[in-house]
Amino acid sequence: MQATLFALEGLPEIHTGDKLARMIIDALGQTQLQSGDIVAISHKIVSKAEGRLFPPDAVKVSDKAHRLAERTGKTPEQTQVILNESKRVLWARKQNAPVICQHKLGLICANAGVDLSNARGEILSLPLDPDATAAQLREELEALSGVRLGVIICDTHGRPFREGAVGVTIGASGVQSLMSYIDRPDRDGRVMLSSVECLADELASAATLLMGQSDEGRPVVVLRGLPCAIGTQNAAQIVRILSKGFFPANDAHAGEIGLDLQRFDGVTSDIAQTHNGSFYWHFGLQIMNIFK
Numbered sequence: 001m002q003a004t005l006f007a008l009e010g011l012p013e014i015h016t017g018d019k020l021a022r023m024i025i026d027a028l029g030q031t032q033l034q035s036g037d038i039v040a041i042s043h044k045i046v047s048k049a050e051g052r053l054f055p056p057d058a059v060k061v062s063d064k065a066h067r068l069a070e071r072t073g074k075t076p077e078q079t080q081v082i083l084n085e086s087k088r089v090l091w092a093r094k095q096n097a098p099v100i101c102q103h104k105l106g107l108i109c110a111n112a113g114v115d116l117s118n119a120r121g122e123i124l125s126l127p128l129d130p131d132a133t134a135a136q137l138r139e140e141l142e143a144l145s146g147v148r149l150g151v152i153i154c155d156t157h158g159r160p161f162r163e164g165a166v167g168v169t170i171g172a173s174g175v176q177s178l179m180s181y182i183d184r185p186d187r188d189g190r191v192m193l194s195s196v197e198c199l200a201d202e203l204a205s206a207a208t209l210l211m212g213q214s215d216e217g218r219p220v221v222v223l224r225g226l227p228c229a230i231g232t233q234n235a236a237q238i239v240r241i242l243s244k245g246f247f248p249a250n251d252a253h254a255g256e257i258g259l260d261l262q263r264f265d266g267v268t269s270d271i272a273q274t275h276n277g278s279f280y281w282h283f284g285l286q287i288m289n290i291f292k
Contacts, residue, residue: 003225006031007210007218014219016051021140024220033222036230038150039141040207042219043170044118046127046137046153053122054081068092072099078114081123085112098158105130106239107170109157117214127153130171131234138173150174150230154204156213167208169200169235176200176231177238198238199229 008027014020024039033039047053056077065080072079073095082099083089090108091100098110103126107113113126127133130153138151153171158164169177177200181192207221223229 001225003223005206005210005221005223008220008222009218011045011217011219014045014048016049016053018049019140020045020049021137021144024141025144027220033141033145033147033149034224035147035149036224036227037147038152038175038203038223038226038229039137040152040154040204040211040221040223041137042211043113043126043130043153043155044115044124045219046130046133046171047124050127050133052125052127053119054125055122059123068099071095072097074099074111078111078116078123081125082112082114085114085125105170106236107157109155113155113170126155127171131173131236132171134171134234135173148174148230152200152203152207152235154207154211156208167201167204167206167211169204169238172200172233172235174230175203175233176229177233177235179228200233200235200238203229 008024011023011027014023020041024041025033054077056075059077059080061076061080062083065083066076068074068083068089069076069079072092074082079099082101085103086101087104087106088102089099090102099112100108100110101112102108103112105126107126115124118124134151134153138149141151142149151171151173152169152175154167155170156165157168159166169175177198179197179199181195181197184192186192203223203226207223210221211218
């Protein structure tokens with residue numbers, strides 16, 4: 001099996017209302033998309049095309065945002081957009097450190113995905129509905145190219161107990177987001193009981209190797225030769241439902257997680273637990289006494 005990746009060069013700066021699918025096809029030039037290709041797109045150009053940019057002087061800042069900004073060292077305007085994009089704030093305790101949030105999409109991430117990098121002095125937030133946008137882009141790209149494609153929209157997230165960030169998929173269409181190996185035997189004949197591979201995030205991580213993180217200007221990558229990744233799933237299926245917890249077989253263990261909760265005006269600001277206290281394994285918690 002052989003797979004190839006290549007980044008598109010020469011995409012212009014994206015502005016609100018730009019037609020991304022047409023611009024991607026134009027940037028490909030003489031290179032043709034092939035059936036089974038997966039087009040990975042940075043969420044930043046999607047957000048820019050959707051107008052998800054907020055000028056700081058147009059952001060109405062609340063008292064809560066002012067207090068949280070003082071605590072974290074972020075600007076009040078950025079903090080307000082973070083609050084606007086969040087279901088809840090989970091950790092906000094250190095100066096000049098990320099604010100860990102649960103985004104309205106269900107994602108657990110730094111600053112609710114709100115970013116200042118490559119945002120032309122404005123405040124950039126995630127696309128409103130990345131799965132819907134991925135589906136629309138896929139439909140348009142397929143119509144323009146005449147071939148069957150998959151589309152993913154990528155961001156970068158941190159991981160528990162690991163330094164650095166990796167690419168993840170926040171929107172997808174026409175891909176196999178999750179590959180289950182449950183009930184399949186390994187090479188020794190042992191039946192797999194819990195192995196589920198997140199293909200969508202692996203695709204995003206591969207693509208972000210070429211996209212880069214600073215001034216590279218390569219927000220679109222084509223992945224080719226991965227028929228196992230073509231499917232009918234989206235990115236919402238990747239997000240763990242909070243009520244399922246970390247211990248779906250025996251969620252009683254969740255109550256054994258001893259965490260020191262701090263509150264910020266009714267919004268949890270430290271590593272916290274909701275429902276039955278089960279899901280904050282996501283960012284590397286103080287869970288030393290889970291298994292008593």
